[in-house]
Amino acid sequence: MSMKRRAFLKRTSAAALAAGVPLGRAEDVAPKAQAGDTFDSDQWALIAAVQDHLLPSEPDAPGAREINATAYLDRTLADPKLDPETRELIRNGIGWLNEIAREQAQAPFPEVEPGAREDLLRYIAASSAGERWLSNLITYTLEALLADPLYGGNPGGIGWRWLEHDPGRPRPTPDKVYGRLGRT
């Protein structure tokens, strides 16, 4: 019954990108082996490092690594029904962060030390497109934390356990998850 104002899928507009952030392009990153459905291995490494910073692992609480946040995002972005501009935004953001890391820290983002990572992400967040990029990454990371494990995150319900959340029953079956239900 609540008003569903889903704002997280806001589209990227050209104007929003003109906010002082140097634009890189995802395609500039040389493709390497061992890629996912969406990311090549460099992109994967950068996204994993960012997610690790957004939802850090702790001894008593799962972080992005434990919830398979990067694999979840990689798979989610491969959904043919996804708004193509969301996919483009995520890829573009990888380019921006690469560029900024090279300029300001003289290293690829995954090799930048944690304190400096925070500065780089704050810098990115200061532009509206960069802010939207980070907002989307947080959204998908939290989905990976709390979605049914069938979607590739939250292995064994680790996120639910951390938050003492009972996900209810019946649990979805692999043939009737989003993307498959009603297709048969």
Place this chain on the structure above:
Amino acid sequence: MSKDYDVCVIGSGAGGGPVALTLAEAGYSVVVLEKGPWLKEEDFFKDEIACCRRSTYTPNLIDERHVLEEPDGEGGWDAASTFDSGWDWWNGTCVGGATNFMSGFFHRMKPDDFRLVSAYGPVKGANLADWPISYEDLEPWYDLVERRVGVSGRVVTHPHQEPRSSTDFPFPPTAEHPVSQWIDRACRELGYHPIPIPRAILSVPALGRNACAYTNFCGSYGCSTGAKGSSRAALLDRAVRTGRCEIRPRSMASRLVSDRRGQVERVEYFDDAGEVGRLDARIYVVACQAIETARLLLLSPGRKHPNGLANNRGQVGKNLLFSAGGSGGGDLAYVGRPPEQIAQLKVRGLFVNRALQDWYVHPDPNTGAPRKGGTIELLFRHANAISRALAQKRDENGELIWGKPLKDRIKAYFTQGRHLRFETFCDWTPVDDCFVRLDPREKDKWGLPVARVRLGYHPRDLDVGRFLARKGVKVLERLGAENISWGVSGAPPQNLVAGGCRFGSDPETSVLGPDCRAHEVENLYVTDGSFMPTGGSVPYTWTIYANAFRVAQGLVEELGGKRG
């Protein structure tokens, strides 16, 4: 001339189900065209991604969207497609429609809701109109819905209890959360009259369906047990079992073709393969939910209907209604409470089921004259985990939070208390600036113009909403809630929609007659919420169900009475 079917129903939600069932049971052949798939109990899971994060039971916004015009604050309108804004306006595109995903908070309208102008006088800048039928005309059908759809509840005496022909509900109330008792106590201390909310959910096995399993995920979710009184589970499954009702899922009605006399002679639709299908019937019943119903009529011009079917007076799509009001909430923290209270608060799955109607009519604070107020409902925040976590990702200034601060905030929100909310329901005052038309540019995947909706509202609605919200806040305060916040907005809830094809006695100002037959088209009826000139201060579903049963009985008589 022989027809394919006696009756063709377009749309399978609250407006379509009662018609299909009534006609099929009376011995007539019925076909139901439904745009979406036919999902059943075994297809519904507690899957937040499928339910609420992606378009699973609704069209993808790339394929089908709306265009919404909102006030720009300077007297003009800002238009944006729902694809651009992300504000999805689909409510349930599958057999049974949005009733699959309702919470089933069921309230009847009250006698004065049928005659707002007579009872309270006109409102400046509003298009209020009395209904052409009275509460007494609809009461037997409200009663029928209790028994056929299945409404669980308990009648209590309160100042605004509407008259009933049966003493109590046919099914006992759904099981209640311990906090309901706290709410009762707080309300009584304040001098208010808490009411158990009737639910269109079976509390006991009945009507060939299972009882509720209380799994804590109801609204927005399809029901896995069949307890929820969706049009599909309660009515269409039964209609199909008569052998006289055929449901065609994935069939998108695109045009009602009218003949030289202006009567409908066939319906055209796109099937799952995108091919055009055609069929004819003696009677056509449109029930696609208010916005899509208006759109279908506007997409169906004919020789006698140059501006769209039944639209020679330009009334189709006008005076659209939503439910006005607002909402608020506060945290019932665990800290400082005795263990038994914490244990009570932590109970999951049971329903809060409490409403207040003390101010359904109350003295206008400015003039002292009686005015329409509304209903307040109390409920816990929806149990969806992802949406609750996402609500923590920005601070009070709207800035993104991440890292350990984000984790700490989420952990605290999930484990240190419960968030109790209220929602207020007031009349959506009908105005000229709230209507549906065809968008001149945007088209759907079939190449048809999409609906463009202007979302103007009457300032009165905000006044009443604020008045009620302050009462809701008092209840939260009395309960000891912390971090109380509330808001009232003119932005409508897209899932509570009606109007657009008003019924009335005057063809100049209404699309439908008192029997919901189009003034201009003898064999065309509309049975979803479109007929409502005003909507009362309650959710609409019970009224839509009741009216559709009423209209269906008239159709049986028109076709020659019960057969066999």
